[in-house]
Amino acid sequence: MKRNPVLDPGLERELELLALRGGFRSSEDQAGNLFHWFRLGSPGDLPAAARLLAARGARLCTVTAYDPRREHDHPRHEVAYHFDCGGVLVTVTAALDEGEPRVPSIMTEFTNADWNERELAELYGIQVTDRPTPARLFLDESLERGAMDRVIPVSVLMNGASSSTLWERIMGERQDESGSLVVHEEERG
Amino acid sequence: MSGGATAKTYTLPVGPVHVALEEPMYFRLDVEGEIVRGVELGAGHVHRGMEALALRRTLFQNIVLTERVCSLCSNSHPYTYCMAVENLAGMTVPERAQVLRVIAEEIKRISSHLFNVAVLAHIIGFKSLFMHVMEVREIMQDIKETVYGNRMDLAANCIGGVRYDLDEELTGYLLHGLDSVRGQVEGVHKIYSSDRMLLRRSRGVGVLGAADARELGVVGPVARGSGLELDVRHNAPYGGYALLGVEPVVERDGDVHSRAMVRLREIFVSIELIRRCVRELPGGPTTVLLPEIPAGEALARSEAPRGELVYFLRTDGTDVPNRLKWRVPSYMNWEALGRMMRDCRVSDIALIVNSIDPCISCTER
Structure with a gap:
């Protein structure tokens, strides 16, 4: 060897x-x-x-x-x-x-x-x-x-182009546009 | 045309997406007429932050992660990573596992070298040779699929040993496949050594002298093609290679042809190594139990198909590494392109880039 x-x-x-x-x-x-x-x-x-x-x-x-x-x-x-x-x-x-x-x-x-x-x-x-x-x-x-x-989460890195961050952003924008829309949907369950 | 009063100097961008590139890399070339006068590299197009990911996974999960750094040398990554953990914990890997690891590693090396040599033929327009070499490689792909259940990521390694074993039937299939590959590679080697068109396109092209190779710290077939006897399996034998012994394959001319010949000749060495492994395969267990991994730091390195691969591991007593860094062979070879392409023809750029067998997924991680 x-x-x-x-x-x-x-x-x-x-x-x-x-x-x-x-x-x-x-x-x-x-x-x-x-x-x-x-x-x-x-x-x-x-x-x-x-x-x-x-x-x-x-x-x-x-x-x-x-x-x-x-x-x-x-x-x-x-x-x-x-x-x-x-x-x-x-x-x-x-x-x-x-x-x-x-x-x-x-x-x-x-x-x-x-x-x-x-x-x-x-x-x-x-x-x-x-x-x-x-x-x-x-x-x-x-x-x-x-x-x-x-720590940079993928959702942030991708500017919320996928995952729950995207969902939350869209729902947030919808709420801003039409007042209590999100609340109504949540109440309906 | 080569310079002269009528020549125009201009900047030629190649990449990051280009038909001649298998993966994205940006080259900014200063061109005078048809001759390249300067090269600047731009990387980062497939940077995935894998080293950051490794710090958020357990030592065990990182075996799976490291196997996905790159597909062509996918066995070398978890192998070397496992050796780093084993070095840190002072584990003794059973001899049977060490030899089985060599078999997996050499099977991947043969496939990888055949792929690179095939692409050389593809670039110079020798399509029938390209198809033929890829067909030979297909035998190796079949071997991988049959022995390991997968054509690229073998999942052969675990901390403390291997996750596979060879029985009589698999061994027979493996040896039969290798016999077939050997016969065909002999023919391929003859073509690469004698075909006039191939020699004209690859000899004296992309030359990297031994002094430049040493200065830039290049590794693998790039270093050996420039006359440096640099092979971790020989210089610092690890695992099963310490039991077997490997002589480095060296060519002296430092050109595209030399690097291709190193790869082709290494295929014969790998086949002989696998045959020896099968003949001398020791009995006993294929793995040992995983002990508690202490706080500390360790290094491990191996000879991947593209050259020396280094893993550095730092732990703090938890099951998540404090730092896991790997230095892939391609990382060392990129900067040599600047020397190889100096005064080359534009038409030789793709050929020279391929001759370092670059892996961008590996480089950028």
Whole structure:
């Protein structure tokens, strides 16, 4: 059986130094694949972590923004950057400032961060600094940023074009037009 | 015509609804005469907010949701999602289930690759070849329908194992179907390697060099067609692949033809893998009981037909995920189109777009 790859010890040590305040750990799956998790002390350390990873030939797999509000009972965004480093997955996480969530761009080191940064900006309203204002990726400019922070029922999204919202709107309009029509119908049962 | 004093520079919009596109994507092309000088992509036409939906469903319900992200790689999504949950809970999936998962995955890969290669023939106007390859694919569709009861969404996975099993009769049907596919794909492979019209339209077209492929982080047959040995089944073997071992299929030229050849050659690899799985299928249970899922975060990845698929799961101790994010292979490959289309002919646009086997339902979620 093939031996599972391990993370470059030098890189591991340097990332641990960046994550001294936030903490670090590793895990593995049933097949023995390794996953390393580093929590940065500040989002400002992100470019330094990106430089270390880029220098070791890492590939940016994806970026995940999330809001663990159920854990903290108040909004507080975090962004996790997932890299493939010679077959090992490395996740570098940064907790963002509550008042003004912003994160520095890592496009200088990883060209393919572009779409990821544009997406987290539109879905979570997170500001990405040190790059031109990210253009919308999927959502229209008319939609407010941070769509993932809000619950938008389908009936609202579709402007009441279906479901009970449509029925209520029509009945409401009819009531406005002819006084107590709805009441009469309800009374008739 | 290629530029020159008489050439006119203009903007050519392609999509979001266009006869050459299977799904909606908008391309704003700067064209000089017949040559493309610049490409700008506009996405979002089928954005469904599925990641937001996933945060309002239980871990169990999300198996059904993830299977509906896309139809062509519909097995890879719940498979990888289940692996993420299993990694988080530290579950041990029985070996029989792991191997059965490989069979489902490789059956879908063969179908998906045949579909893409068929569409290539369709785009260049080789209709008889298109019909022939689709007919070969039909054998795979029949296999899926017979073994799993469905032609696209197999519903093969559950957290901790699989929801299907193979008996002697089904195994015989599967192997017989694969023999038939193998014989026919050998003929198809020969046509794609030697037909003069096909070679003229696909060789040296839409070239993505290895350095560009590395810089853009492309995955799957797009990366392997540009000479990168990037296959999760080989680089970080997971589940049943860790038991079997897979060698990546690589082509060096980085053009439309290379990407098609990677897919065709991978069909042979997949057939051999399935045969091995059937031969070496371990006994024992096909699933384990679902334990309580703790709070935490986990990753899982697999090699879907289009390349590396990554799932990130974050839980807080409830049965509803705190965050479920998936990064599909197409997401990484779109931006490579800008490099592939640089100075290409307008007539090659559809061919180049198809060569990355794009999945817009996957990309936009």
